[in-house]
Amino acid sequence: MKQIGAGISITGSGSAAPAAVVDNHALSRIVETSDEWITTRTGIRCRRLASASESLTDTATAAAEKALAMAKIAPTDIDLIILATSTADDLFGSACQVQARLGASQAVAFDLTAACSGFVFGLVTAAQFIRTGTYQNILLIGADILSRWVNWSDRRTCVLFGDGAGAVVLQASKRDHLLGFELRSDGTQNSCLQLPYQSQPQELIDGIAIAKGYYHSITMNGQEVYKFAVKKVPEVIEKALYRANLTVEAVDWLLLHQANQRILDAVGERLKIPPEKIISNLANYGNTSAASIPIALDEAVRVGKIKPGNVIVTSGFGAGLTWGAAIFEWGN
Numbered sequence: 270m271k272q273i274g275a276g277i278s279i280t281g282s283g284s285a286a287p288a289a290v291v292d293n294h295a296l297s298r299i300v301e302t303s304d305e306w307i308t309t310r311t312g313i314r315c316r317r318l319a320s321a322s323e324s325l326t327d328t329a330t331a332a333a334e335k336a337l338a339m340a341k342i343a344p345t346d347i348d349l350i351i352l353a354t355s356t357a358d359d360l361f362g363s364a365c366q367v368q369a370r371l372g373a374s375q376a377v378a379f380d381l382t383a384a385c386s387g388f389v390f391g392l393v394t395a396a397q398f399i400r401t402g403t404y405q406n407i408l409l410i411g412a413d414i415l416s417r418w419v420n421w422s423d424r425r426t427c428v429l430f431g432d433g434a435g436a437v438v439l440q441a442s443k444r445d446h447l448l449g450f451e452l453r454s455d456g457t458q459n460s461c462l463q464l465p466y467q468s469q470p471q472e473l474i475d476g477i478a479i480a481k482g483y484y485h486s487i488t489m490n491g492q493e494v495y496k497f498a499v500k501k502v503p504e505v506i507e508k509a510l511y512r513a514n515l516t517v518e519a520v521d522w523l524l525l526h527q528a529n530q531r532i533l534d535a536v537g538e539r540l541k542i543p544p545e546k547i548i549s550n551l552a553n554y555g556n557t558s559a560a561s562i563p564i565a566l567d568e569a570v571r572v573g574k575i576k577p578g579n580v581i582v583t584s585g586f587g588a589g590l591t592w593g594a595a596i597f598e599w600g601n
């Protein structure tokens with residue numbers, strides 16, 4: 270029986286990452302960098318990189334299975350799967366492959382692309398389907414294998430990224446645990462962070478030339494993205510708090526996209542959220558794009574740091590440019 274105007278609970282989380290661990294010292298063998306530079310400028314110490322035989326579908330499915338187990342629901346109970354990713358195995362999307370691997374035969378599945386904001390955008394998208402009473406059980410996965418798209422001779426970007434996946438289960442519930450959100454985009458700043466299609470005209474028939482090319486690799490103006498994040502993330506969080514009718518004192522955990530420890534610290538300082546409330550695991554994973562928030566969430570839940578009823582402020586930011594914040598209570 271479908272409920273109209275149902276609330277949302279986040280009832281399970283899971284995460285997965287490739288086995289290969291690459292530390293900063295190893296990277297200093299392929300580009301002119303050092304553990305000291307990477308650690309002091311970013312806080313990153315190592316990252317997990319997918320092997321040639323590991324697909325995005327593999328990692329996303331592994332994270333999803335753990336989230337379903339924690340939520341204690343069967344794959345056949347899932348109504349919708351949203352896969353937030355910018356690095357699908359197939360340009361047509363990978364969500365349906367994840368659906369098939371899980372055996373989620375009743376679910377509709379699609380990909381959502383909003384780069385490092387993908388998990389937050391996906392959370393809000395999923396919530397709309399529950400609030401309208403359309404779906405009861407939704408699996409949201411954030412997964413990326415950016416190592417496929419990094420230029421491994423560009424030290425400005427290659428030291429930053431890692432691969433992985435995180436997932437959550439959202440379920441309809443009497444009380445709404447999504448307390449507030451705000452999403453933003455600004456395409457005028459698109460060139461700050463891109464992975465563009467590059468092509469040459471190829472004459473097909475007289476007078477008709479189609480574009481034939483390929484996606485190259487990630488380019489980023491790090492300083493511009495840094496300034497954007499430190500300014501816009503506190504603003505969007507304040508807006509989401511306002512919409513939730515909450516003040517910053519009500520926040521138990523600040524869970525930002527894990528891009529750079531300096532960004533986490535600066536946002537915490539601006540919002541006057543003390544360091545002990547800031548969740549950070551980027552030292553071990555680097556920036557895993559759409560996966561970074563759900564991986565950090567899952568780790569904090571599993572070690573008992575995040576407890577049922579805790580108020581979490583989460584914010585993603587990145588290419589687009591896109592950014593957004595969501596405030597939710599963990600658990601039923």
Ligand code: UT7
Pocket residue numbers: 301302303306307310311385424425426428490491492494495498528529532556558586587588
């Ligand atoms: O998920 C998407 C969101 N992305 C982000 O949030 C990234 C935001 N930006 C950042 O996190 C920082 O801007 C970076 C970590 C990317 C760079 O830190 P920075 O403090 O802004 O460094 P910078 O770009 O100003 O570079 C400083 C120096 C330069 O040398 P010169 O010109 O001063 O001689 C760079 O060439 O550091 C050099 N540099 C490096 N040196 C050693 C840049 N990358 C490296 C490197 N190793 N890997």
